[in-house]
Amino acid sequence: MSTVYDAVIVGAGPAGASCAVWLSLLGYKPVVLDKASVVGGLSALNPFQDVWNVTAPDLTGEEVSLQIQKSLEAAKVPVLLKQTVTSIQRVEHAESEFPLFKVFFGENNALMGKNVVLASGVKHKRPPQMPAGKYYPEILLGPGKHVYMHDFIMKKVAVLGGGDNALENAVYALDRGVKQIDIFARTLRAQKKWLSIINPEHLHIGDYNFNPEEMTVNGEHYDTVMVFYGYEPQLDGIASLNLALMETGHIWTDQRTAQTSVPGIYAIGEVANRMHPCVVTSMADGVVAAKAIQASLEAP
Incomplete structure (x- = not known):
């Protein structure tokens, strides 16, 4: 045997x-x-x-x-x-x-x-708008080395998600010279630790529309989109x-x-x-x- x-x-x-x-x-x-x-x-x-x-x-x-x-x-x-x-x-x-x-x-x-x-x-969970197996170079799915290696300088960035990973990585991007950052979340679940750092003006709570083909959220174009859906x-x-x-x-x-x-x-x-x-x-x-x-x- x-x-x-x-x-x-x-x-x-x-x-x-x-x-x-x-x-x-x-x-x-x-x-x-x-x-x-x-x-x-x-x-x-x-x-x-x-x-x-x-x-x-x-x-x-x-x-x-x-x-x-x-x-x-x-x-x-x-x-x-x-x-x-x-x-x-x-x-x-x-x-x-x-x-x-x-x-x-x-x-x-x-x-x-x-x-x-x-x-x-x-x-990492993919947004339903993103077909499995298709690669989007400026859409960062979940945390990890790809975020660490990304060039954020003077980029307009959208962050999708309301948990700890979303807000922690938003703070990371803010520290690396983004031109603008907007966080879109249907609900906020992140620790108070991260909420105390983020400027409320960057937070958009409620339903939103994401189009990965056009790199838009609610019709507004972004250079980079970071997705943290768990x-x-x-x-x-x-x-x-x-x-x-x-x-x-x-x-x-x-x-x-x-x-x-x-x-x-x-x-x-x-x-x-x-x-x-x-x-x-x-x-x-x-x-x-x-x-x-x-x-x-x-x-x-």
Whole structure:
């Protein structure tokens, strides 16, 4: 029989890496798949210091990702990058005492595991006016390195969204020489911290019309549009499992074990939205799943 892993982990961000490292150190055999070219998930796209991470306040998200890579290497966890999971199927196997799962990825490739851990994270929500797959060079979708690298000097900028990311990045753009900035939000959800910095004249609360083809908001043209509509879970390749989902679209899990509605399938980190989403809570989720898998594998 081909190699059967104790857990096939989909996602090499803080949650998936934490689970993999713990399982390896506990004496089990995990493997990690990720469609990205580097480990770290969204952290790998963050060029700013993550001061919320109390163990590494001086490190940027990119540097945190390098530490994640070191941890995976030290724990001797195999990681397959640039691999997109296409489907996951439960299979019966005469040579195994456990029900097995077959995780298909790439072109006709598959791995076998006693458990599957979904740590695929989230992606930025696109405005409905922007077709999937179409690139708009002056529309910045969500926070990250693309904002850090953008030239804002003397640009007329529109910010869409009323949460923390929207206002924090508006402040970032203001500090980098914009000519004009307008923030459009149907409702304001941001912390008072950001609201105290933003001039109320820049805020436009209520419905608005966005046209990405003409780069206009309410008919007014902008040089750059920054969109912060939040995140949605990445659920590609798991439709065949028929997992229970929450009203938000995230994967439902048992709070104690991180197990989904299908025994042997776990979901951790932001794809399950189990706790306030950040690097630290995602890593904690990985530990929860690893210990639950250990308990299931060691059960008499």
